[in-house]
Amino acid sequence: QKEVEQDPGPLSVPEGAIVSLNCTYSNSAFQYFMWYRQYSRKGPELLMYTYSSGNKEDGRFTAQVDKSSKYISLFIRDSQPSDSATYLCAMRKDTGRRALTFGSGTRLQVQP
Amino acid sequence: EPEVTQTPSHQVTQMGQEVILRCVPISNHLYFYWYRQILGQKVEFLVSFYNNEISEKSEIFDDQFSVERPDGSNFTLKIRSTKLEDSAMYFCASSPGQNTGELFFGEGSRLTVL
Numbered sequence: 001q002k003e004v005e006q007d008p009g010p011l012s013v014p015e016g017a018i019v020s021l022n023c024t025y026s027n028s029a030f031q032y033f034m035w036y037r038q039y040s041r042k043g044p045e046l047l048m049y050t051y052s053s054g055n056k057e058d059g060r061f062t063a064q065v066d067k068s069s070k071y072i073s074l075f076i077r078d079s080q081p082s083d084s085a086t087y088l089c090a091m092r093k094d095t096g097r098r099a100l101t102f103g104s105g106t107r108l109q110v111q112p
Numbered sequence: 113e114p115e116v117t118q119t120p121s122h123q124v125t126q127m128g129q130e131v132i133l134r135c136v137p138i139s140n141h142l143y144f145y146w147y148r149q150i151l152g153q154k155v156e157f158l159v160s161f162y163n164n165e166i167s168e169k170s171e172i173f174d175d176q177f178s179v180e181r182p183d184g185s186n187f188t189l190k191i192r193s194t195k196l197e198d199s200a201m202y203f204c205a206s207s208p209g210q211n212t213g214e215l216f217f218g219e220g221s222r223l224t225v226l
Contacts, residue, residue, distance in 0.1 A: 034214070043116075043203050043217040044155065088155065090215075098143065099157035099168055100215060 003027055006089055006103030014111050019076040023089035023103045026070065030101075031094035033065050035074045038086045038105065047087075048074060079110045114138045116218035118204050124224045128193050133221045135187045135204030144187045145205040145215060146179065148172070155203065161187065194225045 006023045013019055021035075032051055036044035048063040050056045056063045062075040072091075076083055086105040092098060117136045125131050137144050146158040159169040161179055176192045187206075191198055201220040208214065 036217075041201070041220075041222070043118075043219045046214060046216060049214050090155075098160050099145075099170065100147075100155075101157075102155040104154050 004089065004091065004101050004103045007106055008104055010107040010109055012109045012111060013079055015079060015081060017079050017110070019079050019083070019108060019110075020073060021076075021087050021089075021106050021108070022071060022073040023091075024069075024071050025091060025101075027093075027101075028067070028070065029093040030091040032092045033063070033072050034090045034100070035061075035063055036088040036090060036102075037083075038088055040086075044088055044090075076108075079108075081110045081112045084108060084110050116204055116206055116216055118202075118218035118221050120221055121219065122222045122224070124226065125194055127196060127225055131191045131194055131198075131223060133189045133191075133202050133204075133223070135189075135218060136185050137187055137204065137206030138208075138216060139185070141206035141208050141216075143167075143207045143209070144181070145207075146189045147203045147205060147217075148200040149203065149220075150197075150200045158189070158202075191223075194223075196225050199223055199225045 004025045035048040037047050038044045050063050053065045053067045060077045064073040086107045088105045089103040090100040092100050119134045144161040149155045157170050159173045160167045178190045180188050203220045204218045205215040
């Protein structure tokens with residue numbers, strides 16, 4: 001079983017739709033959870049960062065962490081064509097290793 | 113807004129040559145990292161650096177790789193003798209402190225080994 005699994009997509013939605021992206025993980029030691037957006041041939045851009053379980057909202061973005069199910073989600077409301085990118089989940093443990101473990105990314109296309 | 117900057121944006125080299133990739137992390141950050149992404153694959157951790165020494169490295173980071181902070185602002189990744197399989201995007205990242213998981217990435221340096 002991979003440590004972090006993410007559906008690669010592509011996911012195509014019409015402009016204005018609510019998008020749901022998610023990752024599952026197997027290591028219960030993960031405590032920090034992040035979502036990055038990556039445009040083609042660019043660096044990952046940090047979108048959302050949460051520690052442990054719960055929800056966090058920032059503008060059109062909401063991140064959810066369910067540690068009991070080892071499942072994290074990113075919701076994008078009122079999606080725009082400029083949201084078209086690859087979305088990467090990433091996570092790390094609280095102590096010891098500081099390295100991030102990334103999912104493979106989900107490619108999102110928002111159609112105007 | 114402060115950002116991580118990387119140079120060069122693209123480097124082409126012959127197999128067996130040495131390559132140095134450079135990064136200027138965000139100025140008040142304390143932790144520095146290198147990650148790489150082979151085309152079409154996941155972003156993979158290489159090494160983390162804190163207080164002028166390597167704090168963690170992956171199995172990818174073998175003896176042909178080294179990192180250095182030669183002055184107060186630059187952070188470099190050296191690949192001693194490049195192989196074809198080193199072709200990838202190399203991302204530098206920095207984070208503010210110990211009790212945060214937030215990493216901020218640069219735009220990347222694309223390395224092509226011929």
